[in-house]
Amino acid sequence: MNKLAIIVFLIPTVCFSQSYAPPAGQQGTTAIDKDSPLFTSWATGISVERGFVNIEDTTIEALGSNRTTFGDPQNALGASTGDPGDIVSLGDSGIAILTFEQPIINGPSFDFAVFENSFSDDYLEFAHVEVSSDGINYVRFPSHSEVQSDVQIHGFGLTDTRRIYNLAGKYRGGYGTPFDLDEIKDSIDIDVNKITHVKIIDVIGSVGESGTFDSFGNKINEPFSTPYESGGFDLEAVGVINEWVNTIDYESNTLEFTVYPNPSDGLIKIKTSNVQSCKIVITNSMGQIIFQNNYNNQKIINNVPQLNSGFYTVILSNKFTQKQQFITVK
Ligand SMILES: [Ca+2]
Ligand SMILES: [Ca+2]
Ligand SMILES: [Ca+2]
Numbered sequence: 001m002n003k004l005a006i007i008v009f010l011i012p013t014v015c016f017s018q019s020y021a022p023p024a025g026q027q028g029t030t031a032i033d034k035d036s037p038l039f040t041s042w043a044t045g046i047s048v049e050r051g052f053v054n055i056e057d058t059t060i061e062a063l064g065s066n067r068t069t070f071g072d073p074q075n076a077l078g079a080s081t082g083d084p085g086d087i088v089s090l091g092d093s094g095i096a097i098l099t100f101e102q103p104i105i106n107g108p109s110f111d112f113a114v115f116e117n118s119f120s121d122d123y124l125e126f127a128h129v130e131v132s133s134d135g136i137n138y139v140r141f142p143s144h145s146e147v148q149s150d151v152q153i154h155g156f157g158l159t160d161t162r163r164i165y166n167l168a169g170k171y172r173g174g175y176g177t178p179f180d181l182d183e184i185k186d187s188i189d190i191d192v193n194k195i196t197h198v199k200i201i202d203v204i205g206s207v208g209e210s211g212t213f214d215s216f217g218n219k220i221n222e223p224f225s226t227p228y229e230s231g232g233f234d235l236e237a238v239g240v241i242n243e244w245v246n247t248i249d250y251e252s253n254t255l256e257f258t259v260y261p262n263p264s265d266g267l268i269k270i271k272t273s274n275v276q277s278c279k280i281v282i283t284n285s286m287g288q289i290i291f292q293n294n295y296n297n298q299k300i301i302n303n304v305p306q307l308n309s310g311f312y313t314v315i316l317s318n319k320f321t322q323k324q325q326f327i328t329v330k
Pocket of ligand 3: 075077079080081087235236
């Protein structure tokens with residue numbers, strides 16, 4: 001049973017309870033520290049469509065604009081700094097689309113995490129998270145809010161994060177909210193092993209007409225309105241945990257080596273690119289193998305026995321390709 005199905009199953013009993021992970025630092029949290037070695041890379045590209053300062057009255061302006069203006073979009077690129085000013089403010093229903101050097105894949109457990117800049121564990125602004133493999137078709141992570149939707153949480157109101165599931169902004173600044181592509185692996189519009197775009201969409205926290213919904217049709221009640229230049233979700237960074245590694249190209253493209261000195265007096269060394277595993281075979285001028293050995297992650301190979309004078313072929317190979325060089329021993 002996937003997690004969504006589990007949530008659906010639990011709903012009748014968990015409504016308005018606190019079903020989900022607690023704040024950063026507490027037992028059972030899913031928050032990931034910005035300095036965690038889990039992160040292998042960070043977003044490298046961004047486009048932002050700013051949302052309104054107040055989507056329910058678009059005549060309201062902050063600093064002369066009815067859309068948010070705080071922070072350069074570039075602030076959301078690169079590693080999370082935990083600096084509350086190192087962000088871009090999305091405004092009501094604002095959108096940021098992040099791209100990456102390598103696609104994100106559905107590896108073990110969580111695959112990426114989104115950082116907001118909240119200064120506390122309970123002043124929380126949320127965003128929906130969607131992913132795409134082509135920049136056209138997006139799939140939204142299933143989310144759940146157990147926060148009541150009768151009384152509006154005001155602009156500086158508080159939220160118990162244990163009532164929130166799969167919305168970015170669940171954790172305070174410096175701690176990423178993680179997402180697991182396994183939850184949407186059956187979606188037909190995306191390839192969860194080749195996620196090229198992550199879209200962050202500010203939740204409109206109003207319990208009125210304009211409000212946005214979780215995956216179960218509940219209005220998501222969060223601080224509203226926030227009529228400031230820095231209103232809405234404040235995107236600080238997106239960190240990648242599981243990224244695509246082109247193993248084949250890596251191995252074949254980097255299969256380079258040098259034999260030195262050449263010519264030699266019979267003692268040679270072989271310098272290889274940092275191949276993960278390779279085999280070295282040395283044949284004499286009659287094609288007879290006079291030396292062979294396997295190596296792992298070895299850059300300098302210096303255990304080749306003394307060679308008698310003559311001509312030799314040094315062959316370096318791995319499971320993808322092979323290359324050779326001719327050497328002379330005087
Ligand atoms: Ca995963
Ligand atoms: Ca919002
Ligand atoms: Ca940042």
